[in-house]
Amino acid sequence: MPRIAGIDLPKTKRIDVALTRIYGIGHPSADRILKEAGVDPSIRAQDLAEGQVSAIRKALDAAYKVEGDLRKEVSMNIKRLMDINSYRGLRHKKNLPTRGQRTRTNARTRKGPRKGAVAIRKAE
Numbered sequence: 466m467p468r469i470a471g472i473d474l475p476k477t478k479r480i481d482v483a484l485t486r487i488y489g490i491g492h493p494s495a496d497r498i499l500k501e502a503g504v505d506p507s508i509r510a511q512d513l514a515e516g517q518v519s520a521i522r523k524a525l526d527a528a529y530k531v532e533g534d535l536r537k538e539v540s541m542n543i544k545r546l547m548d549i550n551s552y553r554g555l556r557h558k559k560n561l562p563t564r565g566q567r568t569r570t571n572a573r574t575r576k577g578p579r580k581g582a583v584a585i586r587k588a589e
Contacts, residue, residue: 467510467518470531476511483510484521489531498524 466476467483474483484495499506502520504513513521525531530538546554556563562575573579 467513469518469522470525472532474510476509478510479506480504480508480510480513480521481506487525487531489529489535490525494529498529501528 467474469484470487472487474480474486476483481492481495481499484490484498485492490498496506498521501524502517504517504521508517543554543557547558548554553563560575560577561568562572566572568576
């Protein structure tokens with residue numbers, strides 16, 4: 466099982482698909498990395514030679530920010546938006562959608578489960 470960028474790649478998957486398990490690497494990036502490293506995309510991850518794994522690591526380190534560094538950068542960007550009280554930062558603080566989606570209906574993933582109607586009783 467090859468280990469790249471601190472992630473154990475699934476050994477039964479093709480290497481172009483297995484690379485997408487790394488945070489920050491999608492299908493187009495995986496194809497570019499494999500082309501740069503000179504590795505056939507249809508080979509299974511378990512069949513990679515050590516030289517091929519090191520070539521993939523080299524290509525990845527040269528051009529991409531992945532995993533911990535990328536997660537840290539993204540969270541710092543969000544924190545910066547919240548600190549300067551931009552509109553997007555306020556939406557992040559309130560845990561609402563940040564990109565203009567409607568919230569009167571929908572947005573349940575972001576807002577969480579529905580809160581039932583609360584009946585207010587008068588003290589008698």
